[in-house]
Amino acid sequence: MDNSKIIKTIAQKLFPLILLFGFYLTLHGHLSPGGGFQGGVVIATAIILLALSHGIDETENRFKEKHLNNIEKLAILAFIFLGMLGIFNNYPFLKDIFPLGQRGFLASAGMMIPLNLVISIKVAAGITGIFYILVKYRGEI
């Protein structure tokens, strides 16, 4: 589909701002409402905005489907690896082993920041993958 020049220009200018907002929601998950799931969905919305305004073929050239699937599987394995860090030090599975820090600071709350990042990457890749498969279907039975 061939959209107008206004929509393509505005979508290109808005894409980094939405991405930045998604990362902000993810990183400040322990200080204000937000967290991994919410930030991941916002990042997926940015990629879907590009796909709706520029056409699905051009967007697939930049964000390839094979790379997104690999990133999603690696993110789940990274979650399990963060849980195994507890077992390697004689603690139960998924115990918090990073230092806690002061309350209210950005660098605090132990294992919450790595967990939030991993969850947001996984959710973004998963929802964009579902969108790609639903859009590229061409009527085979």
Added chain:
Amino acid sequence: MKSYYYITLIIVLSVVAIFSINPEYGKLRNLGHINYYLENGIQDTGAVNLVASIYLNYRTYDTLMETIVLFMSLMGVSIFLGKKGK
């Protein structure tokens, strides 16, 4: 079934839903076991957001299974609508 049967059923149920009042909505009472999360949440986890401390520190296992549920939905969509062979 004609369409006005459905509309009358929905209107009757909506009137029942509007006039059913719970007189104990929001009354202050002792929360019981949840007081442990509210008192010791900041001390155990160091996070100011108590909801995040529940689903990322006290109950991390449920969040792990949640990500696997999302992965299974992508697998299901890919089996239904994937490309046929190579």
Added chain:
Amino acid sequence: MTPINISLLVFMIGLYGVIAKNNMIKKVMGLAIINASVVLFFVAIGYRHDGMAPILENQTYNSIDTVLVNPVPQALMLTAIVVSISLTALALALVVKIYAKYKTLDVQKLYRE
């Protein structure tokens, strides 16, 4: 008119969409509305009178003075929202497959096949 009544009203709207519409996509969207109403119901149950959100900025927790709402149903509903997304995606994939085979989205016509 507490939020529990409003959640029941939204459930009725979704139920009307499921049983009274003939288009299959509208039925699936009714299911998504029903999921949203259940999430609202669970979050509305944990309300306490004059309570704040469970995020402590600069206060210390005094178990008599600070009144916080119940944070546990909010943490459980994150999982419920993700389940709702996954269910809607799978149902829509099934609808696309049915349309590719029978070339119609009308439920009454599909009953006669």
